[in-house]
Amino acid sequence: MSDSIEIQSHETRHFAPSAEFAAKAQAKPEIYAIAKADRLGFWAEQANHLHWHKPFTKTLDWSEAPVAKWFDDGELNVAYNCLDRHVLAGNGERIAIHFEGEPGDSKSYTYAELTAEVKRAANVLTSLGISRGDRVAIYLPMIAEAVISMLAVARIGAVHSVIFGGFSADSLATRIQDAQAKLVITADGGYRKGKASALKPAVDEALKDNNCPTVENVLVVKRTGGEVDWNPKDIWWSDAMANADAEHEAEAFPAENPLFILYTSGTTGKPKGILHTSGGYLTQAAYTHRNVFDLRPESDIYWCTADVGWITGHSYVAYGPLANGATQVIYEGTPDAPHPGRWWEVIEKYKVTLLYTAPTAIRSFMKLGREIPDKFDLSSLRVLGSVGEPINPEAWMWYREVIGGNRAPIVDTWWQTETGAIMISPLPGITDTKPGSAQVPLPGIVAKVVGEDGVELGNEQGGYLTIAEPWPSMLRGIWGDMERYKETYWSRFDGQYFAGDGAKKDEDGDIWLLGRVDDVMNVSGHRLSTAEIESALVSHPWVAEAAVVGAKDETTGQAVVAFVILRLDQVEAAGSDSDVSRVLREHVAKEIGPIAKPRQIMVVAELPKTRSGKIMRRLLRDVAEDRPIGDVTTLADTTVMNIISGKIAAGAND
Numbered sequence: 001m002s003d004s005i006e007i008q009s010h011e012t013r014h015f016a017p018s019a020e021f022a023a024k025a026q027a028k029p030e031i032y033a034i035a036k037a038d039r040l041g042f043w044a045e046q047a048n049h050l051h052w053h054k055p056f057t058k059t060l061d062w063s064e065a066p067v068a069k070w071f072d073d074g075e076l077n078v079a080y081n082c083l084d085r086h087v088l089a090g091n092g093e094r095i096a097i098h099f100e101g102e103p104g105d106s107k108s109y110t111y112a113e114l115t116a117e118v119k120r121a122a123n124v125l126t127s128l129g130i131s132r133g134d135r136v137a138i139y140l141p142m143i144a145e146a147v148i149s150m151l152a153v154a155r156i157g158a159v160h161s162v163i164f165g166g167f168s169a170d171s172l173a174t175r176i177q178d179a180q181a182k183l184v185i186t187a188d189g190g191y192r193k194g195k196a197s198a199l200k201p202a203v204d205e206a207l208k209d210n211n212c213p214t215v216e217n218v219l220v221v222k223r224t225g226g227e228v229d230w231n232p233k234d235i236w237w238s239d240a241m242a243n244a245d246a247e248h249e250a251e252a253f254p255a256e257n258p259l260f261i262l263y264t265s266g267t268t269g270k271p272k273g274i275l276h277t278s279g280g281y282l283t284q285a286a287y288t289h290r291n292v293f294d295l296r297p298e299s300d301i302y303w304c305t306a307d308v309g310w311i312t313g314h315s316y317v318a319y320g321p322l323a324n325g326a327t328q329v330i331y332e333g334t335p336d337a338p339h340p341g342r343w344w345e346v347i348e349k350y351k352v353t354l355l356y357t358a359p360t361a362i363r364s365f366m367k368l369g370r371e372i373p374d375k376f377d378l379s380s381l382r383v384l385g386s387v388g389e390p391i392n393p394e395a396w397m398w399y400r401e402v403i404g405g406n407r408a409p410i411v412d413t414w415w416q417t418e419t420g421a422i423m424i425s426p427l428p429g430i431t432d433t434k435p436g437s438a439q440v441p442l443p444g445i446v447a448k449v450v451g452e453d454g455v456e457l458g459n460e461q462g463g464y465l466t467i468a469e470p471w472p473s474m475l476r477g478i479w480g481d482m483e484r485y486k487e488t489y490w491s492r493f494d495g496q497y498f499a500g501d502g503a504k505k506d507e508d509g510d511i512w513l514l515g516r517v518d519d520v521m522n523v524s525g526h527r528l529s530t531a532e533i534e535s536a537l538v539s540h541p542w543v544a545e546a547a548v549v550g551a552k553d554e555t556t557g558q559a560v561v562a563f564v565i566l567r568l569d570q571v572e573a574a575g576s577d578s579d580v581s582r583v584l585r586e587h588v589a590k591e592i593g594p595i596a597k598p599r600q601i602m603v604v605a606e607l608p609k610t611r612s613g614k615i616m617r618r619l620l621r622d623v624a625e626d627r628p629i630g631d632v633t634t635l636a637d638t639t640v641m642n643i644i645s646g647k648i649a650a651g652a653n654d
Helices: 019-024 031-037 039-047 078-082 084-091 111-127 144-155 169-179 200-210 237-242 279-292 311-323 342-350 359-368 393-403 482-490 530-538 568-574 577-591 617-624 640-649
Strands: 095-100 106-110 135-139 159-162 183-187 189-192 195-198 217-221 234-236 258-264 272-277 301-304 327-331 354-357 383-386 410-412 447-450 461-467 501-505 511-516 520-523 526-529 543-553 557-566 600-603
Touching: 031 039, 039 279, 078 084, 078 144, 078 311, 084 111, 095 111, 095 144, 095 342, 106 111, 111 144, 111 237, 135 144, 135 169, 144 159, 144 183, 144 258, 144 311, 159 169, 169 200, 169 258, 169 272, 183 200, 195 200, 200 217, 217 237, 234 237, 258 311, 272 279, 279 311, 301 311, 301 342, 311 327, 327 342, 359 393, 359 543, 383 393, 393 410, 393 530, 447 501, 461 511, 511 520, 511 530, 520 543, 520 557, 526 530, 530 543, 530 557, 530 577, 543 617, 557 568, 557 577, 557 617, 568 577, 577 600, 617 640
Parallel strands: 095 327, 135 159, 135 183, 159 258, 183 217, 217 234, 301 327, 301 354, 354 383, 383 410, 557 600
Antiparallel strands: 095 106, 189 195, 258 272, 447 461, 461 501, 501 511, 520 526, 543 557
């Protein structure tokens, strides 16, 4: 058996930027050569876009690999870089955040107003005994106070751990305990899918019976006005802010001062606390946001749809845009409340120019049809971004044609919680974009596709994506467990970072992500990527979205099992589930080859997704292999798996 992943699909379409876009673009073609000629000098130049209270003289210390120190002898304040310096530069009246609540309420904050709020919040934290190095857990909906809280924690040199508002009390308690947080910031609730959803009860449950003994206080934001149980540790955010001093001087901290811990699921069941520090992280978050989105802060309106509970919300809502002095939209709710055109309505209202969202969202809009976005004026959009998982070419083309009006370049970005910022992406004024491909490492990043032996593979071969050189925003470890950090990310390939993604290079040398290595199947000795089979399924006009898993099979080792969602306007044409299964199996055989033909295809109404839009294929594998379904607490809709399991039990699979 070959040690590389077999490549079946080919993509020949490509789209060059317009001459006008290229001429005005932030990044010029020579940026690649400059970064290659002097990689560390290039990163030092990017770091100097920030304000350093004490300039650095050392760019990289890799002597304690795999733990990097970037700009180690320099000192800065992250919040000062995101706020104060823009006010001092005369941009205090520029809008920093347009907040749009799901019910339709809205509030805009200028940079001067946001700075004042963060100063007050920093004083509140200090009054509650929080100081440099202390951990603060943030469990909030997608409201302005979430960003204000993060920046206030950063301002005083403390460490935040944002816990996504959809997590259960148990998940919350586990993360508070691991970080030994002294303070929890939460809200009575938030608005989601047209109704108020409570948050405070989960905090109460997590903290009861002194389950999290390090927590001294709970700050509660009043968002929905819902009733809450009140405990001795609880303080209303509004009361604390009203009594707080409006002045706060930002203190400089070393570049390697911890900034945040963000927990991601671990294969052992114990969450991994990914640790990021200040100077390197902010450098790369700002650099990538500026160049990947071709940001013009004086005129662009930027909107990243991610929640701050995920890394995308950290880097491309809380930190990157504000470090660059951008104006951005923050939206509280879901794309379909109170109506399925809500996102397009927001874009029309604020004249959004830069949109950054997930492929799963794009495919859900495809399912509903273009009639909905066509009702709104989306002509302001000039760059479209994709994040979270590989985007199949069909969804990419729909995004370009329907949302971008065949004008806006698409930047398909690859990165991870662990990398901290975008690593592989087109640059919109330079790259001839290609549907479905993240294409090339950004200037300053050294990425490789390697085989089992860690040796770089040639074009048209599939293997494993590694990062061969340290980068500024890289994780500095797993909180409290350095051995797990080394074992998880650095043990597979000597001296190269590997976080579990398969990849291929096509004939042009462009990189395609093939999903998690866990999602690579071994069918009769052939190593196939689930991402390619999913893409083949979605290329059929009936299919809006697909998820493919490998299930144990006595004959072939693993068999392909597919779950598909049909486009709403195609349900009638598709006919019965057995007809759909027959036609789609043959379609996959034709597109990829008989070896990839699914053993089973199941038509479903929804797929199990986290609220960040990631498909939980682990749960689908449980179903496909007739195992009890694992933990579903992170799903946006926990009932989805019951429906799918019931369908299988009723014999609705082919």
